[in-house]
Amino acid sequence: MTAQKSLRVCEKGHKYFKSSECPNCPTCDKENKPKSDFFSKLSSPARNALLHEGVDTLKELSMFTEKEILKIYGIGPASLPIMRHLLEEEGLAFKN
Template identity: 55%
Template sequence: MTTDRATKRTCEKGHTFYKKSDCATCPKCEAERKPKEGFLSLVSAPVRRALESEGITTLTKLAEYTEKEILKLHGIGPSSIPTLRKSLEEEGLAFKA
């Protein structure tokens, strides 16, 4: 359904939004779900969803993975690694070697 025109959609909560892709994620619901603090509040919604889908919701859990493993997750690109690395370093942690 990828077209040049955005289609109007309504989510289960009644939010109306426009999307050009097949992605069904409501941007308003995602904004409501965004944590107010912690490392997951510093990353984009796709990165947060990718980490959450793998059960990575704490820095301790994130430190169990290599950067390469994290980059393999759908929704995570190289630009997100510096933010994740900095969050780990602030807690005295690092990605697995």
């Protein structure tokens, strides 16, 4: 059984359907997707989750353990290898 999708309208007037409680507008997410920093490599839910936690640099990301990151709503296990790789490129790693 699939969840029913409801029509929603964001602050900017974009109309979209969602079945989850997630308030993010897909159109706004695409418009706001960063082009050059590490956030551009992450999915919208993961990016939004990190921003909500106040993480907007790799140095700040390195202050978390992998377990702590996975506890943040919106970040799944598929995001970890990407984050690990990005941290390694900058000579950083998740906290032990």
